[in-house]
Amino acid sequence: MGGFTLTHFLYLLQATGWTVVLTLLAFVLGCLAGFLVMLARTAQVRWVRGLSGLYVDVVQGTPLLIVLFLIYFGLALFGFELPAIVAAALSLMIYCSAFLGEIWRGCVQSVPRTQTEASECLGLSRWQTLRDVVLPQAMRIATPPTVGFLVQVLKNTSLASVVGFVELTRASQVINNSLFQPFLVFGIAGLLYFALCYPLSRLSRALERKLNGGRRQPA
Amino acid sequence: MAAAVSLRDVHKRFGEVEVLKGVSFEVAPGEVVAIIGRSGSGKSTALRCVNRLETIQSGEIELCGRRVDDPALDLRALRRDVGMVFQSYNLFPHLTVAENITLAPRRVRRTPPAEARRIAEEVLTRVGLSDKIDAYPEQLSGGQQQRVAIARSLAMEPKVMLFDEVTSALDPHLTGEVLKVMETLAKGGMTMLVVTHEMAFARRVADRVIFMHTGKVWETGPGSMLADPQTPELKEFLANGL
Numbered sequence: 133m134g135g136f137t138l139t140h141f142l143y144l145l146q147a148t149g150w151t152v153v154l155t156l157l158a159f160v161l162g163c164l165a166g167f168l169v170m171l172a173r174t175a176q177v178r179w180v181r182g183l184s185g186l187y188v189d190v191v192q193g194t195p196l197l198i199v200l201f202l203i204y205f206g207l208a209l210f211g212f213e214l215p216a217i218v219a220a221a222l223s224l225m226i227y228c229s230a231f232l233g234e235i236w237r238g239c240v241q242s243v244p245r246t247q248t249e250a251s252e253c254l255g256l257s258r259w260q261t262l263r264d265v266v267l268p269q270a271m272r273i274a275t276p277p278t279v280g281f282l283v284q285v286l287k288n289t290s291l292a293s294v295v296g297f298v299e300l301t302r303a304s305q306v307i308n309n310s311l312f313q314p315f316l317v318f319g320i321a322g323l324l325y326f327a328l329c330y331p332l333s334r335l336s337r338a339l340e341r342k343l344n345g346g347r348r349q350p351a
Numbered sequence: 352m353a354a355a356v357s358l359r360d361v362h363k364r365f366g367e368v369e370v371l372k373g374v375s376f377e378v379a380p381g382e383v384v385a386i387i388g389r390s391g392s393g394k395s396t397a398l399r400c401v402n403r404l405e406t407i408q409s410g411e412i413e414l415c416g417r418r419v420d421d422p423a424l425d426l427r428a429l430r431r432d433v434g435m436v437f438q439s440y441n442l443f444p445h446l447t448v449a450e451n452i453t454l455a456p457r458r459v460r461r462t463p464p465a466e467a468r469r470i471a472e473e474v475l476t477r478v479g480l481s482d483k484i485d486a487y488p489e490q491l492s493g494g495q496q497q498r499v500a501i502a503r504s505l506a507m508e509p510k511v512m513l514f515d516e517v518t519s520a521l522d523p524h525l526t527g528e529v530l531k532v533m534e535t536l537a538k539g540g541m542t543m544l545v546v547t548h549e550m551a552f553a554r555r556v557a558d559r560v561i562f563m564h565t566g567k568v569w570e571t572g573p574g575s576m577l578a579d580p581q582t583p584e585l586k587e588f589l590a591n592g593l
Contacts, residue, residue, distance in 0.1 A: 249404055250441035250500075254455035254507060255430040264454055268445045 136316055140307050147303030148324050150217075154289045154299055157221045159282055162228020169233025174240055176258075184233070191230035197291050199223045204295045220292035228285060235281065239274040240266055276340035283329045283336070290325075300324060353416065355380045355511050355542045356401055361410035363396055370396045372566040373410070378511070383543045385557035385574075387550070389588060393566040394546045398513050401544065402433045415510050431459070434504030438516040440496040442488040442503070448475070449484045452503045459507070474502040478532045494525030498532055505536075512536070514545040530556075550577060550589070562588065 172184035191199070204219040214222070243266050251261040293302035304321040308314050354377040363371035370393045378384045386394045399405045400412060403419050403426060412419040415432045442451050452474060453467035462470065475481045478498040488496055497517055504512060514533065518526040530552050537543055537556050547553055553560050554574040562570040562585045570576065570585045580586040 244441075246437065246439055246441045247443065250435075250437065250443075251454075252426075253402060253404070253430055253433075253435040254503070255427050255459040256455060257427060260458050264458065265443055269443075272445070 136307075136311060136313060140311070140317075141320070143307065144300065144303055144320060144324065147298055147300045148328070150297070151286070151289050151299040151301075151325075152328070154217060154220055154224070154292060154297070155282070155286045157217075158224030158228055158289065159285055161221060161225035162232055162285070165225055165229030166232030166236060169229050170236040170240060173233060173237040188230045188234050191226055192234070196223060196227050196288055197294065199226055200291055200295060216292065216295045216297035219295055220289070220297050224285060224288065224292075227288065228281075231281060231284075232278065235277050236270065236274055239270040239277075242273060243269045272343060276336050276343060279332060279339060280336040283332045286328055286332070287325065353380075354378060354413070355382070355415060356544060357411075357413045358397070358401070359411040361397070361400060361407050361412060363393075363400060363405060363407045370566050371400070371407070374563075374566070374568055375410075376561055376568055376571065378542060378544055380510075380542055381540045382558045383537045383541075383545065383556055384559045384561060385553035386544065386546045386561045386563060387548070387553055387588070388563035388569075392563040394563045395515055397563065398515050398544060398546050401511075401513060402430060402435055404435075427459070431507065432509060433511045433513060434507060434509035435513040435515065436497070436500050436504055436517045438519050440488070440493070440500045440520075442496055442500055444488050446487075447484075448480070448486050448488070448491075448499050451488070451499060452506045455503070455507050470506050471502075474505045475499070477505065477535070478502045479528075492525060493521050494528045497521065497525075497529045501529075501532055501536075511542045511544065514543065514547070516546055516548065518547070518549060553577065564588075 169184055169188065172180050173188070175181055175184075200220065200223040203223050204214065204216065207214060207219075247265055247269065248261055251265040252258075256264065289299055290301035292299055293305065296302070298306070300321055304317050308317040311317060356378040357376070359375050361371050361374045362369065370391075372393075374393070374397055376384070386397065388394045396405060400407050401414060401419065403424070407420055410420070414429065417429055417432070418424065419429060442448075443454070446454065449468060449471045452471040453462075453464070456462040456467045456470055457464065471484060472481060475484055478501055480495060480498055480502065483491060483495060483499070488499070491499065500517075517533075518529050521529060526549070530549060533543070533545070533552075534556050545553075545557065554577045557574050560572060560574055560576055561568055562582075564584045570580065570582050572581075576585075577589060580589055
């Protein structure tokens with residue numbers, strides 16, 4: 133058993149890079165899917181709303197780890213042997229889409245109904261109304277909670293370690309297995325997570341303050 | 352001449368509550384009609400049925416020769432003919448005055464930006480706010496916001512304009528500046544259907560006044576009818592309102 137060396141630290145940094153890659157992958161894919169979920173949740177057709185509501189409930193009511201197992205091990209039974217990063221990204225995308233879709237639905241619906249009425253009275257289509265009137269206002273409200281949620285995604289990428297994807301948590305395990313210095317190794321991993329999450333949390337809070345202090349819409 | 356707006360035996364229910372119980376009236380082209388009545392008399396609902404912000408259960412509504420109650424109606428075509436101004440202004444808070452006004456011409460009519468800007472300048476001049484073209488709604492007083500809302504509607508050159516208690520959120524001073532703009536519009540020949548609590552405005556500017564009560568047209572006549580109410584209900588309404 134040797135001591136913790138620079139090589140170990142560089143290994144952790146490299147793994148941190150993979151954590152960031154997985155986070156971005158999950159977040160970008162999750163935003164795209166979440167946008168569709170938001171559209172479906174605010175659709176005029178009742179069964180589209182119902183079906184997407186069921187999707188959100190099921191995903192929000194299932195541990196992310198179970199989703200990951202289903203995709204990584206479950207799909208393998210049917211011959212879809214996905215690489216660990218793909219399985220992890222897909223699972224996180226599903227997770228993000230349900231939560232972001234629901235956060236954004238709330239933001240879209242918090243834009244007063246009268247804004248939509250005014251827009252439609254001017255002859256704008258439903259889509260134009262959404263794009264030019266509702267979304268710009270909803271986006272201002274949505275930014276702080278969305279950035280805040282990014283912190284959750286980043287931390288949840290650690291679950292990908294259980295399917296063997298070498299991100300920060302998995303890399304710490306690997307090092308600790310040879311060094312057996314859990315406080316040191318996991319402590320450093322924790323600090324690296326914190327170094328990534330803290331700026332995001334601060335950004336989210338700053339955005340919220342800016343939103344509350346900024347322009348308000350008339351009643 | 353065919354009516355610009357006509358309602359025939361219109362019934363409207365919200366759940367169990369029937370708010371319009373067989374409403375019929377017409378508005379001729381160029382005519383200014385004021386609808387008065389208590390809160391809950393159905394006057395705002397009647398107005399909202401005219402441009403199909405609400406759908407009706409039975410009866411017929413026609414606007415500029417188009418059947419509004421037709422389920423297959425082209426809503427966007429309808430709304431090119433009819434403008435609406437609301438009690439709460441409903442300007443888009445994230446857009447400047449110019450952008451509020453030019454949004455519909457650019458999106459709906461594909462008017463080029465420079466031309467749209469010129470239209471914005473023109474309609475703002477008509478409501479006396481040409482110096483506010485680059486302001487945001489929150490920088491304007493309530494009366495100014497409402498005048499911008501009128502200008503925004505005018506930019507689409509509607510044939511008929513609906514006003515839904517547009518001065519109810521304003522103090523008397525600001526009310527005056529909005530009513531003046533509406534009076535100018537009326538003199539310019541605009542067809543207007545105005546739900547209002549401003550009796551003086553109804554008497555002076557409206558060609559005809561409709562008094563609604565409990566979901567029905569109770570009494571109708573020229574503005575002078577307000578000085579000589581025929582029904583006890585209108586008499587009581589005017590006594591309490593003035």
